[in-house]
Amino acid sequence: MYKFILDADALIKLTKSGILEDVCHHYTCIITTEIKNECVDEGKKRLYKDALKIEEFINKNLLKIIDFKKARKIKENLGKGETSTASLYFQEKNSIVVTDDSAFIKYLEENNIKFFVPADLILLMKISNKIDKKTALNYLDKMKGFIKKEAYDDVKKDIKEDLKW
Amino acid sequence: MVVVYPMKLREEIIPLIELKSKEEHTNKAIVLKQFLYKGLENYVIELVNRGRLSIGKAAEILDLSIYDIHEIAKSKGLKLSATREQRQKSKEYLLNK
Numbered sequence: 001m002y003k004f005i006l007d008a009d010a011l012i013k014l015t016k017s018g019i020l021e022d023v024c025h026h027y028t029c030i031i032t033t034e035i036k037n038e039c040v041d042e043g044k045k046r047l048y049k050d051a052l053k054i055e056e057f058i059n060k061n062l063l064k065i066i067d068f069k070k071a072r073k074i075k076e077n078l079g080k081g082e083t084s085t086a087s088l089y090f091q092e093k094n095s096i097v098v099t100d101d102s103a104f105i106k107y108l109e110e111n112n113i114k115f116f117v118p119a120d121l122i123l124l125m126k127i128s129n130k131i132d133k134k135t136a137l138n139y140l141d142k143m144k145g146f147i148k149k150e151a152y153d154d155v156k157k158d159i160k161e162d163l164k165w
Numbered sequence: 166m167v168v169v170y171p172m173k174l175r176e177e178i179i180p181l182i183e184l185k186s187k188e189e190h191t192n193k194a195i196v197l198k199q200f201l202y203k204g205l206e207n208y209v210i211e212l213v214n215r216g217r218l219s220i221g222k223a224a225e226i227l228d229l230s231i232y233d234i235h236e237i238a239k240s241k242g243l244k245l246s247a248t249r250e251q252r253q254k255s256k257e258y259l260l261n262k
Binding site: 012045051081116 | 218230232233244
């Protein structure tokens with residue numbers, strides 16, 4: 001079973017698409033305290049409704065908070081949330097980072113760290129037969145406003161083509 | 166931390182600074198800071214869009230939330246996400262489980 005470590009950007013996009021609860025039910029989803037601060041605490045202060053949804057998933061223990069024990073020295077162009085996510089990756093064996101942040105992905109690629117973009121979690125759920133094509137396309141459409149057109153088109157094509165392992 | 170930084174401004178812009186400060190019932194230093202911050206915001210969002218700065222770091226620099234960064238990007242017609250090549254890599258990881 002997959003174990004995902006989500007950064008703030010991925011968490012927000014998965015919440016907006018409506019797929020987060022489904023993902024959390026089928027896979028282990030972890031965030032750090034820093035990500036909780038960014039998505040829940042800061043979001044609530046500014047009255048973003050998605051912050052309440054994320055808090056609900058944490059309270060239901062669908063999203064687990066795990067803190068890293070050893071902080072890594074990471075690049076200066078990354079924030080506290082991304083840094084904590086990468087630090088936790090080195091601690092949590094067989095995990096995959098979920099992010100849609102281009103600068104963070106560059107760091108992950110440089111360090112051969114496996115990652116998924118949030119839209120590919122929709123594809124994963126579809127390939128694993130956890131959701132049907134119509135549902136997958138519906139989730140992707142809700143994410144459309146937050147991902148680059150070419151990435152959206154590519155994922156949409158992959159969902160429609162019934163890709164298999 | 167706050168840093169005091171001296172700078173020279175062209176005389177011609179001072180009346181505009183004064184006008185804005187009167188209209189908004191604030192002082193000229195705040196008006197200057199607002200202009201500076203607006204320019205900084207545009208620059209930071211552009212850096213995020215080009216993958217040179219993370220969204221989290223942008224939020225820290227501008228003292229905003231991640232949600233705010235996405236809202237600002239949206240207002241500028243930008244979508245802050247992985248590039249096509251990065252998404253392809255993600256798909257490769259997914260298919261070669």
